[in-house]
């Protein structure tokens with residue numbers, strides 16, 4: 476373990492530390508950030524009024540809109556001469572979400588990352604290729620400093636230029652890959668195409684930044700011959716480093732000394748009992764640059780507080796089921812893309828590349844699931860093709876409860892991604 480004393484604290488000790496830090500945070504936000512001062516004053520919350528962790532419920536939620544409304548630096552807790560780094564998440568519309576870090580924040584960030592990389596099995600013996608895009612995105616630099624702190628050899632290739640990635644992987648005998656799972660999948664496909672898959676020595680995948688079902692993870696592991704771990708985070712909270720898999724892979728350990736997690740009902744905002752599935756809300760307990768009070772992540776998960784077999788006591792959050800705003804409503808039925816991915820990945824005749832296209836015709840939603848065939852020779856056998864299509868359709872209907880149109884498309888015809896995959900094409904608004 477990277478910081479054993481911290482990572483194995485008793486539940487009671489964790490909660491005492493969280494309470495102490497929560498009080499500090501409320502006081503800090505009151506004193507340093509006019510936006511929070513107003514919010515907290517209106518809600519009648521002061522540090523003195525926080526007597527137990529449950530009292531966090533008096534604090535109003537913070538949302539992405541609050542960050543946007545105060546663009547670019549309105550939620551910063553320190554003057555610019557104390558802010559030493561800026562990151563931003565692109566977002567699909569409008570201005571980016573901007574976040575700032577003090578020196579302490581960067582120190583804590585690399586500790587959090589080093590812990591998670593170590594939990595995933597990385598060591599100072601590893602040669603790690605970072606194939607996340609370097610830049611305003613938090614993924615690359617977050618893992619970069621964490622891995623360096625652990626003593627690993629970092630190779631900052633950034634994303635893209637896949638053939639060169641694969642060449643360096645062979646020449647350096649890279650042992651660990653940092654990327655989105657979809658890019659890892661693509662690297663594997665390309666290495667096979669180049670006929671060098673057997674010359675690759677990867678043992679560990681530190682993946683994250685987008686969803687990946689266990690079934691998809693199995694496929695990636697099979698292709699690249701590595702052990703894949705899932706890592707969760709978001710720019711607003713720090714970047715990667717919020718939580719990550721250990722070798723048991725029974726939920727991602729949350730760095731609870733820095734992040735206080737709650738699960739709420741995303742519709743009503745009500746806090747749900749421990750163990751429930753719902754929207755993850757995070758309070759950053761130590762951040763100075765841009766602290767977040769009860770930030771609504773919109774990510775759907777559940778949290779297990781039982782200590783893990785690995786010896787760590789930090790709570791574990793389940794793989795992200797989806798984002799509350801990514802959930803597709805098809806003819807009134809809630810559909811998470813991850814449910815579809817699980818079904819598709821259980822068929823070995825199809826490749827792990829798919830796209831979901833939603834349209835509306837005659838006032839009714841239609842979901843088309845486009846998926847690539849793994850083996851082009853199937854195209855010549857109409858009967859087998861129809862049977863496969865029928866089986867996929869049937870299994871999707873069993874899981875989702877709705878009819879979909881399944882289209883089997885030619886191998887390598889769907890778009891590949893070097894960063895986060897964009898698998899949903901929702902054309903409903905354009906059809907109006």
Ligand code: DLL
Nearest residue numbers: 564614683684685686706707708709710714715795
């Ligand atoms: O994606 C931070 C990150 C970088 C995490 C590298 C892990 C590794 P953003 O670009 O702000 O930050 O995107 C945050 O991505 O709200 C989730 O919806 C999604 N996301 C992040 N990690 C996972 C994951 C980074 N492991 C948004 N599984 C979050 C599923 C994830 N979704």
